[in-house]
Amino acid sequence: MLEIKNLKKSFSGRVILDNMNVTVKDREVLSIVGPSGAGKTTLLRCITGLEKADSGEFLIDGQSFNPQGTDTSDSVIGVVFQDFNLFPHLSVFDNITLAPTMVLKKDKNEAKAEAENLLAELGLKGKGDLYPFQLSGGQKQRVAIARALAMHPKILCYDEPTSALDPNLRREVEKLILGLKQDGMTQLVVTHDMEFAKNIADDILEVSSLDKLNQK
Amino acid sequence: MSLSYISEILPSLFQGASLTLQLFFWTLIGSLPLGIVVSLGLTSNIKPIRWVLDFYVWLMRGTPLLLQLIFVFYGLPIIGVVFHRYDAAVFAFILNYGAYFAEIFRGGLQSIDNGQYESARVLRLSYWQTIRKIVIPQVVKIVLPSVGNEVINLVKDSSLVYVIGLGDLLRAGNVATSRDVTLVPLLLVGIIYLILVGICTYLLHKVEQRYSYYK
Numbered sequence: 001m002l003e004i005k006n007l008k009k010s011f012s013g014r015v016i017l018d019n020m021n022v023t024v025k026d027r028e029v030l031s032i033v034g035p036s037g038a039g040k041t042t043l044l045r046c047i048t049g050l051e052k053a054d055s056g057e058f059l060i061d062g063q064s065f066n067p068q069g070t071d072t073s074d075s076v077i078g079v080v081f082q083d084f085n086l087f088p089h090l091s092v093f094d095n096i097t098l099a100p101t102m103v104l105k106k107d108k109n110e111a112k113a114e115a116e117n118l119l120a121e122l123g124l125k126g127k128g129d130l131y132p133f134q135l136s137g138g139q140k141q142r143v144a145i146a147r148a149l150a151m152h153p154k155i156l157c158y159d160e161p162t163s164a165l166d167p168n169l170r171r172e173v174e175k176l177i178l179g180l181k182q183d184g185m186t187q188l189v190v191t192h193d194m195e196f197a198k199n200i201a202d203d204i205l206e207v208s209s210l211d212k213l214n215q216k
Numbered sequence: 217m218s219l220s221y222i223s224e225i226l227p228s229l230f231q232g233a234s235l236t237l238q239l240f241f242w243t244l245i246g247s248l249p250l251g252i253v254v255s256l257g258l259t260s261n262i263k264p265i266r267w268v269l270d271f272y273v274w275l276m277r278g279t280p281l282l283l284q285l286i287f288v289f290y291g292l293p294i295i296g297v298v299f300h301r302y303d304a305a306v307f308a309f310i311l312n313y314g315a316y317f318a319e320i321f322r323g324g325l326q327s328i329d330n331g332q333y334e335s336a337r338v339l340r341l342s343y344w345q346t347i348r349k350i351v352i353p354q355v356v357k358i359v360l361p362s363v364g365n366e367v368i369n370l371v372k373d374s375s376l377v378y379v380i381g382l383g384d385l386l387r388a389g390n391v392a393t394s395r396d397v398t399l400v401p402l403l404l405v406g407i408i409y410l411i412l413v414g415i416c417t418y419l420l421h422k423v424e425q426r427y428s429y430y431k
């Protein structure tokens with residue numbers, strides 16, 4: 001279970017998130033919805049340590065962790081970026097196995113075997129030797145998911161997983177997320193698409209822009 | 217243009233070409249790593265480092281290489297730094313080309329999408345792992361054409377060492393031309409430069425091909 005308590009984040013005095021509380025229960029999907037500019041990406045970037053929160057507490061299974069920490073015990077969050085950010089010069093296999101071999105010091109063959117399993121589960125069997133530019137958007141997204149899962153995160157976060165894809169792929173993404181949920185993955189999905197959120201989420205958290213408050 | 221005359225002067229031309237090649241290789245061996253390190257400094261967040269390196273690049277690119285050669289060989293001894301002719305040439309060339317390479321690499325580094333660093337970061341790769349495995353391979357591909365241009369320039373720029381009295385390829389040709397009152401040696405010099413540049417172009421093309429496996 002991921003808990004975030006009293007998160008506050010501002011950019012040069014402009015408050016984006018204030019007194020934010022988020023709970024994602026094990027094996028559930030939490031959707032965070034809100035209009036563009038509400039601070040959804042910022043929230044995700046705080047959770048993943050890409051931005052430093054002004055204040056707030058981060059707990060995983062009741063244990064406090066530091067999203068910006070470099071300790072392996074801080075390594076609990078997996079991320080699927082909005083435009084995936086795959087490494088273009090690495091094959092699908094190398095994209096997935098790079099961090100497990102370099103960071104977790106996993107044996108190369110072991111990491112590759114695991115990558116093969118992940119690819120098979122995600123419907124990408126036999127695509128390991130391709131390069132990102134040879135994949136469709138949906139395939140890239142699944143490679144990004146495999147790359148995150150290979151680090152065994154306790155929770156997987158997505159930023160707008162439908163926005164970089166063809167609208168008719170939305171159903172596919174829903175199935176993908178629900179499939180991972182069935183496998184026991186805890187997931188946090190940021191989206192501005194309420195209908196999509198309703199289809200995947202156990203719980204929905206709405207965020208709204210604080211700009212009106214700022215003006216007071 | 218008799219064959220016997222050509223075979224007579226070729227050894228001295230080859231001797232000159234050998235100095236040209238040595239200067240070429242030592243310059244590359246020194247200036248490419250220097251360029252990498254300086255470019256990392258140029259893109260760092262530490263302002264004093266950036267100022268110093270910006271000044272260095274400005275100085276090297278803002279003055280003729282010929283002038284730099286003269287300063288290193290004739291100027292530095294005034295403050296007690298004495299180089300042999302050849303060392304002075306290598307030193308000046310490394311400093312000069314290091315600056316050009318640094319600027320090229322800086323451009324390459326800045327064209328790497330921030331998302332690449334962020335991906336690496338959430339995967340917990342360290343700074344140096346990110347530089348080595350993610351950044352440098354992509355930068356190499358981006359900068360190859362510009363680096364190739366500089367490499368070809370270097371083959372020809374090496375002829376500037378005549379100014380400090382080094383016997384390179386061009387000088388060897390000049391000596392023979394004024395001694396024998398014929399343009400044949402210089403014609404041969406031109407052909408040798410063309411062959412050297414041709415080989416470089418071919419090799420650079422091969423390297424570029426090796427990096428064309430992704431877009």
Ligand SMILES: Nc1ncnc2c1ncn2[C@@H]1O[C@H](COP(=O)(O)OP(=O)(O)O)[C@@H](O)[C@H]1O
Pocket residue numbers: 011016034035036037038039040041042043
């Ligand atoms: N690095 C930043 N510096 C300053 N302002 C930022 C930065 N990142 C985001 N913002 C601002 O924070 C607000 C929320 O942005 P964001 O989290 O991207 O919203 P959302 O993802 O919900 O569309 C926006 O007004 C945006 O301009």
Ligand SMILES: [Mg+2]
Pocket residue numbers: 040041042159160
């Ligand atoms: Mg966003």
